[in-house]
Amino acid sequence: MNNDKVTEFLGQFVSDLAATDAAGSVVVGHRLGLYRALAQGPATPEQFAERTGCHPRYLTEWLRGQAAGGYVTYTPATGEFSLTEEQAFCLADPNGPNVPAAFLISLGMLRAEPRITEAFRTGAGIAWHEHHEDVFVGCDAFYRPGYVADLVPNWIPALDGVHAKLTAGGKVADVGCGLGSSSVLIAQAYPRATVVGSDYHAESIELATKRAAEAGVGDRVTFEVATAQTFTGTGYDLVAMFDCLHDMGDPVGAARQVREALAPDGTWLLVEPFTADSVEDSLNTIGRAYYSASTFLCVPNALAQPGGHALGAQAGEAAIRRVTEEAGFTQFRRAAQTPFNLVYEVRL
Numbered sequence: 080m081n082n083d084k085v086t087e088f089l090g091q092f093v094s095d096l097a098a099t100d101a102a103g104s105v106v107v108g109h110r111l112g113l114y115r116a117l118a119q120g121p122a123t124p125e126q127f128a129e130r131t132g133c134h135p136r137y138l139t140e141w142l143r144g145q146a147a148g149g150y151v152t153y154t155p156a157t158g159e160f161s162l163t164e165e166q167a168f169c170l171a172d173p174n175g176p177n178v179p180a181a182f183l184i185s186l187g188m189l190r191a192e193p194r195i196t197e198a199f200r201t202g203a204g205i206a207w208h209e210h211h212e213d214v215f216v217g218c219d220a221f222y223r224p225g226y227v228a229d230l231v232p233n234w235i236p237a238l239d240g241v242h243a244k245l246t247a248g249g250k251v252a253d254v255g256c257g258l259g260s261s262s263v264l265i266a267q268a269y270p271r272a273t274v275v276g277s278d279y280h281a282e283s284i285e286l287a288t289k290r291a292a293e294a295g296v297g298d299r300v301t302f303e304v305a306t307a308q309t310f311t312g313t314g315y316d317l318v319a320m321f322d323c324l325h326d327m328g329d330p331v332g333a334a335r336q337v338r339e340a341l342a343p344d345g346t347w348l349l350v351e352p353f354t355a356d357s358v359e360d361s362l363n364t365i366g367r368a369y370y371s372a373s374t375f376l377c378v379p380n381a382l383a384q385p386g387g388h389a390l391g392a393q394a395g396e397a398a399i400r401r402v403t404e405e406a407g408f409t410q411f412r413r414a415a416q417t418p419f420n421l422v423y424e425v426r427l
């Protein structure tokens with residue numbers, strides 16, 4: 080045994096353990112608005128207690144733990160805690176990356192650990208709707224900033240002719256839409272287009288309908304509870320799927336439904352998690368996050384559905400392309416990418 084390698088491994092373990100233990104505190108900070116409150120300016124724990132109405136002893140421990148992890152800044156000379164501009168942007172800005180929402184997903188999915196452990200023995204599936212609601216809400220809150228940054232400015236313009244069609248009008252289906260942030264963004268960007276969002280999860284569709292109405296686009300964005308294999312409508316200029324094809328037990332059935340639903344020259348926008356094609360090239364921090372979430376969310380959901388597939392969040396471009404080809408699509412192209420997503424244009 081090489082002791083240096085043991086030391087190196089334990090070093091990684093300590094940082095993993097600290098991050099895992101700190102995840103709950105990030106969610107507490109998010110739920111109680113502590114990051115937003117600290118973004119207002121530096122405070123000692125006592126001042127912070129007055130500002131937030133929370134208990135000073137809890138806040139002291141929370142602030143120190145956050146500072147130890149670099150999520151909060153501590154100034155020993157004054158005993159004050161604060162957020163730098165960058166920390167505030169990532170943790171407290173409604174237009175920022177909403178980092179705490181990612182931990183909401185993690186804590187939400189980890190609640191299912193006993194059932195997941197049992198499922199390893201039995202092979203049983205655990206469907207998306209069986210998880211804690213933090214998973215759905217966290218997913219929407221964490222993914223939305225990425226869609227704001229890229230969907231309208233970069234992804235749609237990267238598709239051949241779609242921007243022009245939607246500017247003139249056009250019909251869009253947003254399949255597996257979850258809480259519908261993507262549907263609303265498309266409707267806001269293209270005031271002449273109509274959007275039909277669908278998801279098999281009724282509670283998500285209920286929230287999506289409410290949010291579209293609040294955003295003032297309820298007249299052009301409608302939602303239905305339907306699976307990707309049964310969603311309704313035909314003649315769509317664009318069918319979009321954001322981060323959901325790999326979750327499905329029957330992705331080929333979904334792809335066939337997209338083929339039926341598209342207008343003859345329509346486009347399927349398929350957004351999937353970033354990954355390399357080979358396992359060895361995915362063995363990095365992003366791959367670790369995706370494989371781990373996939374173990375708790377994507378694979379169990381696919382195994383809970385008929386179809387026999389369980390692509391997982393790191394399926395890779397080749398596997399996704401095969402699904403589209405099996406359903407009869409002939410054109411497949413990587414149109415864009417970000418550190419988190421691969422964006423495919425699929426056509427007949």
Ligand SMILES: C[S@@+](CC[C@H](N)C(=O)[O-])C[C@H]1O[C@@H](n2cnc3c(N)ncnc32)[C@H](O)[C@@H]1O
Pocket residue numbers: 207208218219222254255256257258259261277278279280283305306307308320321322323326327328380384
């Ligand atoms: C990771 S979430 C993504 C949600 C949304 N597209 C987004 O980007 O925020 C995966 C979604 O796929 C939905 N889903 C899973 N299997 C489905 C199926 N067979 N048909 C339709 N929706 C499905 C889930 O209910 C969930 O809303």
